[in-house]
Amino acid sequence: MTDQQLALQAVSEALCILDEYLQPRPHDSERILDKLVEVLERPDLVVAVSRLRQRSSL
Numbered sequence: 001m002t003d004q005q006l007a008l009q010a011v012s013e014a015l016c017i018l019d020e021y022l023q024p025r026p027h028d029s030e031r032i033l034d035k036l037v038e039v040l041e042r043p044d045l046v047v048a049v050s051r052l053r054q055r056s057s058l
Helices: 003-022 029-040 043-056
Strands: none
Touching: 003 029, 003 043
16 A cells, blocks of 8 residues: 555544544544544554655655
């Protein structure tokens, strides 16, 4: 999977998690935040985003 694909997949997952949070029903905010952090702190994503930032600054 390319860096761009990893980033897009993570953004898509994060948007789904935020959508869950915005639903007009009771929810566990801490659990939702944990899920969001889990997605955004994946080691492969952190590395991919770092590489994308380096490429964009060239």
